[in-house]
Amino acid sequence: MSSLCHRICYRWSLLRITGLVLPSKQETKVLPIASYSLQSRSRFDIYRCLLTEKLWRLKSSNWSSSAADSPPSEKDGSAWFTESSILLNTNQNHGEAEPSNLAIDVQPVVLDGAPPHSPFEEISEEEALRIEAHPPLPPTSFTLRDYVDQSETLTKLVLLGVDLSKLEGRPNVANMLLRLDFDRDVKERLLFLKDVGVDDHLLGAFLTRNPFILTEDMENLQMRVQYLQSKKFNKGAISRMVSRAPYLLNFSVERLDNRLGFYQKELGLNMQKTRDLVTRFPKLLTGSLEPVKENLKVCRIELGFRENEIQHMVTSVPKLLLASKKKVTRLFDYLHNTMGIPHHLITKFPQVFNTKFLRIKDRHLFLEHLGRAQYDPTQPNYISLDKLVVTPDCVFCVEIAKGTLLDFESFQKTL
Template identity: 30%
Template sequence: MFTYRIRAFKSLYSELMVLSTQKRVLSQYVTPITSIVTATDDTHAKGVFPEFSPAKGDKVDNLVNTTLDTPRSTTLADLVKYSSDLQRLIALGVSLRDVESKEGAAELVANIKYYPQVDEVVTLLRAVGVERIGDVISRCPFLLAEGAESLRLKLMYLSSRRFSRTQITRLVTTQPCWLLEGLTEVDAKLAAVKQIFQLSNGELRDVVSRSPKVALLDTLLLQRFKVILNAAYDLEPLQIKALVIGCPSATRIGERNLRQRMDYLTETMHLSKEQILAWPSILRCRQRIVKERHSVLSHLNLHEYDSSKPGYVSLQRLVSGTDENFCKDVAKIPLNLYYDYIKTF
């Protein structure tokens, strides 16, 4: 074992000596790096790496000033001081915080030019009657990237479908990202909504202008909505149509929530289909409020939802207003008693 270690040591020593010899030989052919950097007679190097002299001209000063004037920033607010384009957007009422909450929007807004890009979009929106343009851009800053010409074509499409100026204004104001959809897709979805709920052209325009997201939903979801109401709650097609016209946003309720709400209205509150259709917006109300207030009225034996009987309480009156108004005008009890009762839930 000892003999083996001696042989290994001799072998390693021999290799080190060879490497040392090679290093001395190579050093004869290697020019020190400092001599290359400081050489003044190498014309090729001067051509590839032009001579740099801070004393000549003001390029360095400009570079330093640019770096200082446009700092590295993490938010749009950091750039406002240095960007007249962002300042103009703020003057319009655009919320930079809302813009930053949307992925990719901050970079878009930071690099866009007010003239002509933003100005053309603003002019177009004003032409169709949009007043709170800053709010529209805050909710959908990607309209600025879409471009005025593309937006103009989509607005002209709505006009060709007989949407009124008021309806177009409402649509753009409430759901501006609707204008990001392709015309082919929009046309197909409008046709689907019309067919599924058996709407006339006028009814379709009314439904979409009041709840633009209806035309953005997956067609399968709309069909499922109709099937559930028909199969599980025995609503006829014309009754479902009336529900959609009365509360277009009800179509956006998920299947689970729709079943829970309809079960509570029909099984716990014992409402008929006609009573629900009289004010279908009850489906969009917060379930906590519906349950708490109905429970209070039931405890007080005031839960009368039949309009033909004394003590009638409409569904709208049940869920509207503050708790104080409900206690004073409907339940006729002190507010603290109401709160004490719902704590038992």
């Protein structure tokens, strides 16, 4: 006990010499330690004094190491005093401990980052010249031209040959293109199209007609190509179909399968002829089925063709299935009822439905004027439909009409 008293007196003498300031929580008045009487203080106050001395020594060593000559401010002393009070309160909750066993954990001080520069901060002229300022993008615009210089995606699409003027007028296409990232959304799909067989010089026209393929899931695109391969379409056929019908790969596998089944059933074709039909005219897979159904009904009911004749005509000229009903009926009426050509001769040359009506009419009237309108293969001077339609005017006038081009042009003026 006597040794403890001696130790306390010794530490009190040190505190009296240093004149340490201990502001309390309620007071901010500076009070020297020497003004306190040892006899009037409790044991708790003694512990606090001992702890404060340790804190003082620790801070003194820190100040000396950082070459700071000024003593701690009143604010610093308050912070250390608060920490010592917390430690003492913790010790009181768990029972009183000897002052020699008190330990202090000193945490490293974490400095905040430098504050951001103020927009009103003055800078030098050299710093101002180094600042790169880009013109702001317009919030709204009627053309994609205003965004090309600021968008990597639009810039590279233009270099590929995409016609943005045709895309900006289509609903929702312009906003979709501005949201795309070239490396994330466009690059992989361009490589996929090249693997399918779309030529480099056709990529721009392809994306101009179908920009929505850039938002299609890659897994779905690969599944559709695998489906076509499973139906025995070779690589050349798939390349031709995708290039000529850009929306083909936007169709689901189920829809493609339904389309192939429809043509095979309605036309009575085997699988090989069905493949040839859609390969030659892939729009049959992407277009609407309503005109196809209507034209088939017209050929069967109104025009009177038999099933085998319809099958031969559509496999020879697949475009006939999507042709205008008005054009088909007008041409057939003139060929069959005016020129007197029977069904079987029209079936042998179905390309006549791709010809302009006035071309057939002008040539027939000229032949009739010359007395050479003979379309019966059993009669002399027979003129077939292919010669009537395909040959150019100069050949038609000399070899078929046995006249001159000037005569034909003069006759056309009288019509």
